[in-house]
Amino acid sequence: MDEHQPSILSDHVDARIVTGDLDEVIADRNAIVQLDPDHPGFRDPEYRRRRNQIAQIAMNYHPGDPIPDAPYTDLEHQVWSVIWRALRPAHQQHACAEYLKAIEQLNFSDDRIPQLREVNERVRAISGFRLEPVAGLVQPRVFLENLADGVFLCTQYIRHHSTPLYTPEPDVVHEIVGHGVTLACPQLAELNRLFGEAVKRTTSADKLEQLSRVYWFTIEFGVLRQNGSIKAYGTGLLSSAGEMEEMHKADLRRLDLAAASNEKYDPTHFQPVLFCADSFDDLYQRLREFLVNW
Ligand SMILES: [Fe+2]
Numbered sequence: 001m002d003e004h005q006p007s008i009l010s011d012h013v014d015a016r017i018v019t020g021d022l023d024e025v026i027a028d029r030n031a032i033v034q035l036d037p038d039h040p041g042f043r044d045p046e047y048r049r050r051r052n053q054i055a056q057i058a059m060n061y062h063p064g065d066p067i068p069d070a071p072y073t074d075l076e077h078q079v080w081s082v083i084w085r086a087l088r089p090a091h092q093q094h095a096c097a098e099y100l101k102a103i104e105q106l107n108f109s110d111d112r113i114p115q116l117r118e119v120n121e122r123v124r125a126i127s128g129f130r131l132e133p134v135a136g137l138v139q140p141r142v143f144l145e146n147l148a149d150g151v152f153l154c155t156q157y158i159r160h161h162s163t164p165l166y167t168p169e170p171d172v173v174h175e176i177v178g179h180g181v182t183l184a185c186p187q188l189a190e191l192n193r194l195f196g197e198a199v200k201r202t203t204s205a206d207k208l209e210q211l212s213r214v215y216w217f218t219i220e221f222g223v224l225r226q227n228g229s230i231k232a233y234g235t236g237l238l239s240s241a242g243e244m245e246e247m248h249k250a251d252l253r254r255l256d257l258a259a260a261s262n263e264k265y266d267p268t269h270f271q272p273v274l275f276c277a278d279s280f281d282d283l284y285q286r287l288r289e290f291l292v293n294w
Contacts, residue, residue, distance in 0.1 A: 039168060041160035050076075054157045055135035063132055063151070069115045070156045070172075080113040082164040083173050086241040094244040096224060096231035098280055102126075102184040103177075113172060116154060119180045127189035131180060137169065140212050141199060148196025150189075152179055165242060178235025182219070187284045188233065192219065194291035201294065210261035211294070217260040217275045218287055223247060224255075224277040233283065236271075246270040255283065257290045 041047035054070050061067065088110075091100065106122050108114050116131045124130050131154040132146075138153055146153050154175045159167035167174065182188040195215055202208050222234040230248060237243045250270075253259070255277040263273060277283035 036168070039160070040163045040166070044160065044162075047160055051157050057156060058133040058135040061133050067116045067120065067131075067133055069117060070113075072113050072158070075161050076158050077112050079158055079161050079164045080173065081111045083177075084108070084110050086165060087177060087239070090241040090244045091238065094230075094232050094247070095238055096226055096233045096280060098185045098187070099181060099233060099238060103181045106181060106184055108176075113158060114176055116156060116172075116176075119176055123180060123184045126184045127186050129183040129189050129192070131175070131183075141208060144199040144211070144215065145196055147192045148200055150193060152183060152192070154179070165240070174235065174239040178239035181238070182233065182235055187280075188219070191284065191287050191291065194288060195219070198291045198294040213263060213265070214257055214261050214287075214290070216265055217263065218255075218257075218283070221265075221271050221274055222255075222277070222283065223252065223274050224280055224283050226279065230276060233280070243270060247274060250274040252276045254278075255286065257286065 035042045035048065035051070041051070050073070057068050057070060091103065095103075105126065106114075106119065116133060120130045127150075129150045129152060131152045133156045134153045136155065143153050152175075154172075155170055156172055158173060159171045183192060195211065199208065199211055202211060218234065220234050220236040223230050223232050223237070225231070230252065232238050232244055232247060237247055251273045253273060253275050255275045260275050263275075265271065265273070277286070
């Protein structure tokens with residue numbers, strides 16, 4: 001296993017927004033189920049078979065039904081274990097206190113991928129949010145609007161075993177260790193809901209892109225000051241030990257949501273610019289007000 005790959009990922013809101021009339025944005029939750037030729041699993045027929053098998057669960061899923069367990073292999077559980085061993089010390093060092101509290105409450109196993117069903121039982125009890133399986137990336141508008149209803153559209157497959165610390169797309173590790181945990185923090189769950197409601201009120205493609213950027217620079221890659229240190233609350237950071245190390249080298253700018261809405265980003269590199277709130281409460285209050293008034 002190559003553990004020296006950069007730990008970067010593209011994500012739900014990485015600006016791959018469909019151009020043209022927003023009315024034509026595809027509302028299909030499972031529009032994208034394919035691997036690029038440079039995907040680590042592209043030449044592994046067994047991995048592609050597994051991806052299709054797990055995607056099928058999402059394709060057959062009806063919202064609100066119990067989520068079937070994904071039949072992960074021992075090799076896939078081992079991938080979780082390798083990632084978990086890298087993430088645990090990184091969290092202790094770089095994660096904000098609210099995240100550490102939430103991850104303790106979820107009490108994940110260190111040698112087994114949690115099933116979405118299990119994560120939901122715990123997250124719903126805390127914030128009312130639930131994860132629902134999707135086969136792959138969905139359109140940003142579809143993804144964001146579901147947040148208004150307390151639904152996080154969630155991939156269930158795990159990255160290829162050859163690159164345990166790298167994934168070019170959100171996988172179950174990013175979804176659960178990043179989003180699932182932060183949705184078990186009531187304030188962050190509320191901000192996710194408010195993003196969904198703001199997107200529902202947004203009709204122009206430009207405004208949707210601005211909101212997607214704010215989501216990226218807060219929920220996905222946000223940092224804040226806590227006890228004299230820079231700590232992560234963003235899911236893209238918290239699901240990658242490499243990103244958490246690199247975040248201290250970024251150009252840290254004081255959180256300015258209007259500026260974030262106009263700041264372009266490249267999801268294929270470590271993030272060179274991050275927006276830093278003065279505290280968790282500063283983030284919560286200012287982002288809440290921004291979204292309510294959107
Ligand atoms: Fe994400």
